[in-house]
Amino acid sequence: NAGVTQTPKFQVLKTGQSMTLQCAQDMNHEYMSWYRQDPGMGLRLIHYSVGAGITDQGEVPNGYNVSRSTTEDFPLRLLSAAPSQTSVYFCASSLEVDTEAFFGQGTRLTVV
């Protein structure tokens, strides 16, 4: 099993560009989520999904969109990148919200 796979690992964007961060899991987990990690601020929840076709907002959803068309995939879209979105992004999956979460290796995004 590959677990949770995130692509790309590194990305540099110009302000105003859009892009999609990919996340895929092969554990048949229902619950998936996206976090951003910034120094001193821990992991902040962006969006989450309790199953295919269902998504909801987390703590910091502005500027990001998600969709969940399949159980395996949970892409995160940046609509118009801003320097404030420079961060490390982690995708996670678990059977349910109150079970062990498995994290991907992260995507380091820089917006210039």
Add this chain to the structure above:
Amino acid sequence: GENVEQHPSTLSVQEGDSAVIKCTYSDSASNYFPWYKQELGKGPQLIIDIRSNVGEKKDQRIAVTLNKTAKHFSLHITETQPEDSAVYFCAASSSNTGKLIFGQGTTLQVKP
């Protein structure tokens, strides 16, 4: 909204000493409290978790305590070793809200 506060932000101990990290949460409906360890360049990994119907849980050198009345929980690491050096995160989730919220993280340094 839900909030998890974690202290201290940095902790330095001598090898063999104990380390304690404390967290408080705001949502009284929270019922699952995991702790994650993050090594440099990697995603967080679960080290121990506790549910709201249990007051304490141990796994070798690691223990977690939960006080639901006071809404706080703590991580205790005994006989620390240099390989314990990492960033530690507490988190809290509620099946009512469907969210897993993290604290700000503690950077633990164990000096040989």
